[in-house]
Amino acid sequence: xxxxxxDIRWYFTIKCSNCGEEREEVYFTMHDKVEIQGSxxxxxxxxxxxxxxxxxxxxxxxxxxKPYNIEHTATFQPIMGFxxxxxxxxxxxxxxxxxxxxxxxxxxxxxxxxxxxxxxCDYDEKGAVTVGVYSIEHKFSRV
Numbered sequence: 001x002x003x004x005x006x007d008i009r010w011y012f013t014i015k016c017s018n019c020g021e022e023r024e025e026v027y028f029t030m031h032d033k034v035e036i037q038g039s040x041x042x043x044x045x046x047x048x049x050x051x052x053x054x055x056x057x058x059x060x061x062x063x064x065x066k067p068y069n070i071e072h073t074a075t076f077q078p079i080m081g082f083x084x085x086x087x088x089x090x091x092x093x094x095x096x097x098x099x100x101x102x103x104x105x106x107x108x109x110x111x112x113x114x115x116x117x118x119x120x121c122d123y124d125e126k127g128a129v130t131v132g133v134y135s136i137e138h139k140f141s142r143v
Contacts, residue, residue, distance in 0.1 A: 001067050001103065002067060003065075003066075003068070004080060008029065008030070009028070009096075009097055011025055012026055012027070013025070013091035014089055015089075016087055017088055018052050021050060026045065028045040029044070030060045030062050036057050043083075044059050045058040047087065056086030058082050058089070059084075060080075061083060064080060065080055093116060094138075095114065102127045104128070105124055109131060114136060
């Protein structure tokens with residue numbers, strides 16, 4: 001099982017919904033709060049498009065933070081939710097900030113570093129099994 005920690009820094013490629021311009025490696029945390037221009041609200045990320053000058057925002061929805069459960073590996077599982085206005089994430093760049101737990105014991109692995117190219121694995125001595133995250137795939141869905 002795998003869950004994002006409260007301190008995770010989410011990295012994405014973001015696309016402007018107005019003109020399609022993309023920015024790579026944009027990041028934010030659930031603790032980031034920035035004022036939205038022309039509004040009384042805040043968001044986790046705000047940006048002004050370099051191409052069309054449109055202001056956009058993305059807000060992290062911590063209530064939608066969910067663990068990835070090994071029992072359902074055959075299907076995509078939502079692990080996070082965002083409210084997007086004027087921008088949309090098009091690619092996730094996994095990094096650190098995850099915690100794994102063994103399915104065979106209560107062993108926790110608190111510092112799981114994920115990335116797009118390599119797998120992560122460790123050994124659960126109590127459960128006598130290998131624990132790992134392999135071949136990361138993701139997709140974005142509108143809710």
